[in-house]
Amino acid sequence: MFEKAAKMFSEFIKDNFDISDEKIKHKVIHTYNVVKMAEYISKDLDLSEEDRTLSRIVALLHDIGRFSQSKEFGSFREDQKNIDHASLGVKILFEDNMIRAFVKENTYDLIIKTAIANHSKYELNTQGMTEKEILHSKLIRDADKMDSFRARTVDDIYTMANIAEEEIENSLITDKIYNDFMSKKTILSKDRRTGIDIWISYIAFIFDINYKSGLKYIKEKITLTN
């Protein structure tokens, strides 16, 4: 099931986007790495074969809205300035029914939809969700953040967030951001005012990791090189 989805995904990207574009390239690398992270957590949690596959499919499709967003708006920064990429992904997959190109059976639709819809929300509200929906929502949130930590150590800041390095270096931390960080809270995007606020908001992702394997991975495998 995953192989078919992966084949279709790579065709979808090739047919619709310019993979020589740096932003697209980064997003493709991110997607495949999140698949690996999902596998890493699934193994660690000793999930069933079905859930392992499902977690990789969710990972593969979780940012599908980002690709379209970048094409239309030329930027990945600030969902609130254009459209929420998670909702856009849900629209593309489930309203335009593109999910069937990736996954033949509809058995897992609700789980995939719920996990993608919630992957980038500030907080995960599990009310009304089934156990499987909670599992896959938590898992993709962790896998996504795990790869964000990798990306921050290797990718160019400007490409990632449309922000110049000087804009970070020459800025001061806003009080609200400082206080939230010191209280071990994740940062609300709309509270960020300066370049350094944005950078700190990335680090604060560490306060919202659900599974121990995620923390372990970040601690052991992520080395700051620059």
Ligand SMILES: [Fe+2]
């Ligand atoms: Fe992502």
